Amino acid sequence: MNICEQCGYYLKISSSDRIELSVDPGTWDPMDDGMVSLDxxxxxxxxxxYKDRIDSYQKKTGLTEAVQTGTGQLNGIPVAIGVMDFQFMGGSMGSVVGEKITRLIEYATNKLLPLILVCASGGARMQEGSLSLMQMAKISSALYDYQSNKKLFYVSILTSPTTGGVTASFGMLGDIIIAEPNAYIAFAGKRVIEQTLNKTVPEGSQAAEYLFHKGLFDPIVPRNLLKGVLSELFQLHAFFPFNKN
Amino acid sequence: MADDTGLDFSDQIEALENKYQQALKDLYIRLTPIQRLTIARHPNRPTVLDHILNITEKWVELHGDRAGYDDPAIVTGIGSMNGKSYMFIGQQKGRNTKENIFRNFAMPTPHGYRKALRMMKYADHHGFPIITFVDTPGAFADLKSEELGQGEAIAQNLRTMFGLKVPIVTVVTGEGGSGGALAIACANKLFMLENSAFYVASPEACAAILWKSSQQAPKAAEKLKITAQEHYRLKIADGIIPEPLGGAHSDPVWTSQQIKLAITQAMEELTKMDTEELLRHRMLKFRSLGGFQEGVPVDPQKNAT
Structure with missing residues (x-):
């Protein structure tokens, strides 16, 4: 779970560990895992x-890009799930992240699957310029079809840190938005605010608990309860396990 | 003077003037990205309201998000062009320091984006095509905006724009600062003025992050590919609107007319589409953006973890 047993602090968790934690054993079926950036x-x-940089992150993390997408079962309920990985270039969103998430949403739209996106990102990837920015629009467009036309069910999970272009697109577009305890969640990060205003940002003013009181998320859910909460939510929205029904 | 002195320099003067004009042309053809950005941010550059007043016959400004504030950084309203009504939405810079402080240097708060969203829905309801003008350094970055959900406000606009049943045309008139610009720019057609810029992070911020010094901004401006010409090449921009020699501020009225021409032509094309075609057109514009490759065998060494 990557939670400190002494103090309860939430350590960052890799996308692969997160998938292991959320998806039933033996049901994970990855999509588009060979897609790489073209610079x-x-x-x-x-x-x-930039290409060397991607290379070195691929070696370091064993991943091809900053998000893993695929399908699997969650307590027997078939779901489409995308998990970002902060270890891969700060979880930044470039063309590959945008395309993989868009395809995942399109797949979920066609197969009428519920959708989970676990966010962990520093925002849009500068090294791909405006194309990174346009991924925000591309994903939002796919979500429009999924949520508004097909009326399907999308849960976004904001983990530490979720900032910038990810917050300002699919992060805050969940039908239900779940935050992890003490997660750092922002549109403009601490450094950006301090630079713009020449004022220091008080500790904790961009923590999930503080922003929860401002009404930005639905529940804050501890990591060890997350899978249970998700499966309850899916059942409330009439998505049931395979074996029943 | 020639009559008094018997000396006639008019030939030489004319030659020099021609040379000057030629030098000016050469200079403006070879502008570097950071020089273009300087023009895009020029204090005399025509603002969004200038363009709106130049191209509309009638204009009514509308105000407020109906939830606590009328953000002056975003102007909205209904105007008519060639007798047809349009909804106009754009970020408004000031023409001097006092105005800029009032306009918050065209950096909208969530209230501004929600005001824009209200107007987009209004336009959708009444069937007004939407024209948006982008000119912002970015969404406002302060704690109050964070608490009010700056990210959420922008995200809502992005998603909602893909469901509006009226044509949308965007013109980047000055600078298009990241998500704060995109929040009103999910259009069927996006045009950029010749010296405008669009960026994911301002060159100053990019240089500060990558090279720990904002002095490197000119280099960052080059790397980030911020110009209209680059955006046209990347197919993000559908067209480049010409500016007069020296930039838009040397002849604002002429610039506005060029904008009007581009908008009118685009609207003519878009109004021929039925709703389904129009929405699909908008979706496809963004669907194809990105640079990636697939099916390349990944070095097995990298996967050995």
């Missing part, structure tokens, strides 16, 4: 070409 705007800084 579409040829972003080379002198120190390190």
């Amino acid at each position: 579409p705007i040829e972003f080379h800084s002198e120190e390190e070409p």
